[in-house]
Amino acid sequence: MARVLRVARSSSLFGLGSRFYSTSAEVSHASPFLHGGGASRVLAKDRNVQWVFLGCPGVGKGTYASRLSTLLGVPHIATGDLVREELASSGPLSRQLSEIVNQGKLVSDEIIVNLLSKRLEAGEAKGESGFILDGFPRTMRQAEILGDVTDIDLVVNLKLPEEVLVDKCLGRRTCNQCGKGFNVAHINLKGENGKPTISMDPLLPPPQCMSKLITRADDTEEVVKARLRIYNETSQPLEEYYRSKGKLMEFDLPGGIPESWPRLLEALRLDDYEEKQSAAA
Ligand SMILES: Nc1ncnc2c1ncn2[C@@H]1O[C@H](COP(=O)(O)OP(=O)(O)O)[C@@H](O)[C@H]1O
Numbered sequence: 001m002a003r004v005l006r007v008a009r010s011s012s013l014f015g016l017g018s019r020f021y022s023t024s025a026e027v028s029h030a031s032p033f034l035h036g037g038g039a040s041r042v043l044a045k046d047r048n049v050q051w052v053f054l055g056c057p058g059v060g061k062g063t064y065a066s067r068l069s070t071l072l073g074v075p076h077i078a079t080g081d082l083v084r085e086e087l088a089s090s091g092p093l094s095r096q097l098s099e100i101v102n103q104g105k106l107v108s109d110e111i112i113v114n115l116l117s118k119r120l121e122a123g124e125a126k127g128e129s130g131f132i133l134d135g136f137p138r139t140m141r142q143a144e145i146l147g148d149v150t151d152i153d154l155v156v157n158l159k160l161p162e163e164v165l166v167d168k169c170l171g172r173r174t175c176n177q178c179g180k181g182f183n184v185a186h187i188n189l190k191g192e193n194g195k196p197t198i199s200m201d202p203l204l205p206p207p208q209c210m211s212k213l214i215t216r217a218d219d220t221e222e223v224v225k226a227r228l229r230i231y232n233e234t235s236q237p238l239e240e241y242y243r244s245k246g247k248l249m250e251f252d253l254p255g256g257i258p259e260s261w262p263r264l265l266e267a268l269r270l271d272d273y274e275e276k277q278s279a280a281a
Helices: 037-044 061-070 079-088 094-100 111-127 140-149 162-170 220-246 257-267 273-280
Strands: 050-054 077-078 129-134 154-159 172-175 182-183 187-189 199-200 249-251
Touching: 037 077, 050 061, 050 220, 061 077, 061 129, 061 273, 077 111, 079 094, 079 111, 079 129, 111 140, 140 187, 140 220, 154 220, 162 172, 162 187, 162 199, 162 220, 187 220, 220 249, 249 257
Parallel strands: 050 129, 050 154, 077 129, 154 249
Antiparallel strands: 172 182, 187 199
16 A cells, blocks of 8 residues: 655644654554554554553553564663653753753653654654654643644553552663663562552663663652652643544553553553564564
8 A cells, every 4th residue: 555645734834744744544553552453463464553652650651662662673762861861961951951951841842742753753764653652742732742743552551559650760770881671679568448559670781781770850759759749730731632532542550660560551452473473574
């Protein structure tokens, strides 16, 4: 099926439109979750997935989005990473951003859309297609801009009890050499009132990373709590927006990666994807 390139009608919106493109309506519904057919549906589609990950700070959006991006061969684009890259670059925006980020507040829609637009442009130049967005959209304005410029197939809303999220954020570490993320928190939340027990082992670094671990400046208890509060205030309309479009998949994480990853693949009907892909190769 021929791909029809449709440049977004609202291409003037902060310059994002020209970076996103989508295929014709015929092939715009590539999500195995929304349309059934499991892995064969994914293999048969005409373009790569265009997915969004929602979820509170610390829920694990980055971890699961990154694993799925490797599995599906699409870029994992985290706006938080784009913000941190900008902060590290000590460019003109850096000081303004650090003040906002270190208070746990959201960067303006205009700045974040510009950063995302630049990232997409660089990817497009390298031949990337499809995406898994992590941390975007965060506001209704961002969701509307995104909706105006491209088709989103699926929005995965990852959930964990609030008590776990602060501990998970405070346990996050990154190796400043290899860039990999780890978590030193031991989570053991006893299930009460019919709620399931949630336990997560720490994700410890290998010995060579141990002395190079850094903690994000905005992962202090005070800032994490501010981020959670802001997330909870802004997320409800976003969830409603995608739910009303039939695109929202709610996913309660049952525990750490070993329990959650297979269950997430099942929910996405990707559990046999790797097998089918290697059989087709
Ligand atoms: N879509 C966005 N809109 C506004 N600000 C954002 C967005 N994405 C990231 N940021 C900024 O970058 C910070 C870090 O983002 P992220 O790594 O996604 O953190 P979190 O752990 O809070 O999900 C946020 O607290 C916010 O200041």
